[in-house]
Amino acid sequence: MAKNQWTKILRRQDGSVDFNRNWMDYKLGFGNPDADFFIGLEMLHRLTSNGKPKELLVVLVDYENETRFARYDKFRIGSESEKYAITELGTYSGDAGDGMGWHRGRKFTTFDQDNNAGNIRDCPQYFKGGWWFHDPCYSGLDTLEGDLKKSCQNSQKWTTIQRRQDDSVHFNRSWNEYDNGFGNPDGNYFMGLQRIYELTNFGGPQELLIILKDFNGVTRYAKYERFRIGSEEEKYALLDVGGYSGDAGNSFEIHKGNAFSTYDRDNDNSPDRNNAVIFQGGWWFFGLGYHGYLNGPYRQESESNNWGISWHDFRMWNRSLKYAQMMIRTKC
Numbered sequence: 001m002a003k004n005q006w007t008k009i010l011r012r013q014d015g016s017v018d019f020n021r022n023w024m025d026y027k028l029g030f031g032n033p034d035a036d037f038f039i040g041l042e043m044l045h046r047l048t049s050n051g052k053p054k055e056l057l058v059v060l061v062d063y064e065n066e067t068r069f070a071r072y073d074k075f076r077i078g079s080e081s082e083k084y085a086i087t088e089l090g091t092y093s094g095d096a097g098d099g100m101g102w103h104r105g106r107k108f109t110t111f112d113q114d115n116n117a118g119n120i121r122d123c124p125q126y127f128k129g130g131w132w133f134h135d136p137c138y139s140g141l142d143t144l145e146g147d148l149k150k151s152c153q154n155s156q157k158w159t160t161i162q163r164r165q166d167d168s169v170h171f172n173r174s175w176n177e178y179d180n181g182f183g184n185p186d187g188n189y190f191m192g193l194q195r196i197y198e199l200t201n202f203g204g205p206q207e208l209l210i211i212l213k214d215f216n217g218v219t220r221y222a223k224y225e226r227f228r229i230g231s232e233e234e235k236y237a238l239l240d241v242g243g244y245s246g247d248a249g250n251s252f253e254i255h256k257g258n259a260f261s262t263y264d265r266d267n268d269n270s271p272d273r274n275n276a277v278i279f280q281g282g283w284w285f286f287g288l289g290y291h292g293y294l295n296g297p298y299r300q301e302s303e304s305n306n307w308g309i310s311w312h313d314f315r316m317w318n319r320s321l322k323y324a325q326m327m328i329r330t331k332c
Contacts, residue, residue: 009039020128023113041084048076068096083107083115086132106132158327161191164309167298172280175265193236200228204330213323215301220248220314235259235267238284249313251292255284294324
């Protein structure tokens with residue numbers, strides 16, 4: 001029996017076809033199967049909902065001609081009444097990273113039909129294409145994200161990757177939880193190491209902005225012109241952070257080169273202790289601990305004379321702050 005052949009459902013190769021299309025175009029499909037192409041949501045629903053279960057293969061090539069792939073052993077999307085949501089996405093394998101995994105259950109959105117699941121911005125308008133968007137709208141093969149490597153948009157907004165504002169969400173989490181992310185983007189939040197890795201490696205050069213507030217109402221900031229972390233195989237190490245400016249002090253650059261550690265994954269360079277256990281949170285710790293550390297226990301004002309959410313050059317390493325936020329955006 002002949003092996004089943006792969007059926008192309010999407011291809012991007014040269015930009016000759018505009019993917020910033022309306023709902024009806026995405027429903028019916030457009031382009032040429034031998035060139036830039038989208039098969040159509042209705043056809044995709046029928047293919048994945050009838051007959052034997054389908055698997056998905058995504059092949060990616062960057063501008064240095066490096067090829068990566070992501071494969072999922074199950075793939076199915078819903079009907080139009082279900083907004084063509086990704087109703088099933090199976091187990092990931094490959095070397096490109098699980099960029100589609102975050103989109104399970106998400107509805108398809110176009111510029112004229114907004115089905116975003118609580119996104120903080122209009123993703124199709126922002127990235128100029130239809131997709132099963134997930135806040136903050138990354139991993140869109142139909143969008144212009146890849147073009148950010150070639151041209152920068154001065155209107156790029158900051159994307160929150162971490163926020164601490166109260167004690168309603170604890171940050172003493174496992175490796176898997178830090179990998180996948182947790183919390184609410186509008187509240188206490190950690191985006192997830194895999195997503196941060198993808199954004200800082202495949203979304204163009206990123207800059208980092210850190211906002212800090214103490215219990216006296218004083219606000220300070222630290223801005224870095226460069227920010228990039230490694231893959232899970234590299235233990236999500238802080239590969240690059242530099243070009244500091246601001247008034248909070250440069251308490252983060254000293255962490256450059258260190259791997260990420262959690263209580264169940266000791267990757268710091270201390271031979272006799274796990275700093276994530278001692279300081280009750282995941283971070284890019286070095287041997288003695290940290291200078292800047294924003295994932296420790298949240299302290300109330302009465303407890304703030306202790307480490308927790310700490311920035312050595314602002315309020316010392318052993319004092320805790322009221323608020324912290326980390327944001328990134330594509331650097332122009």
